[in-house]
Amino acid sequence: MKNEIKLFLTKTAIKKIKHILKNQKNTKLKLRIYINGGGCSGFKYGFKLDDKIDNDDILITQSNIIIIIDHISLQYLTGSSLDYLENVYGSKFTISNPNAKTTCSCGESFGI
Template identity: 60%
Template sequence: MYNIKLTKNSIKKILKITKKKLYFRIYIIGGGCNGFKYNFKLEKKIKKNDIIIKKNNIKILIDYISIKYIKNGKIDYLENLEGSKFVVNNPNAKTTCSCGISFST
């Protein structure tokens, strides 16, 4: 329904950091270069209005407002000389910043 895709790198990293019965949350906030910004965090509990995406033994939590901005997107995890980070390839974004953290619709 929401068709969130995960790369092999993101699956591997999410499985590693959620071992202790934690959930992986993706959410959108205002800010960044282009208006909206992706954020990721670990949660201990599922909230009442959360949408739960189950893939590869992972439960991803997304609130009902954020899901409309990232549906059909792909989550990747990158490690390079600049550091490590989760990145969203978002087909709904009209513009993105060069760092890949913010976008506009």
């Protein structure tokens, strides 16, 4: 199901997602972003490659990339930005989330 809910992707995130997908044998894979309970602040971001799209999933397209978000996670991600960071500590996708009232110092969990 397509929707015009906003999730912004930085140029760095777009480049990394394209690179990851290009190196996969399964051309149907897309990046799924989801929210789990847990983490130091209550909720935790999750990322995985997925070729299954459920009827209630939301598909967000930007720069020829399709991001899958389940309908429950969407309420926590609307208006967020996805970036990809590489530094001396490692590399990872990060989310800047205007809906988060609290975040942990590592940036991997948040509270509403």
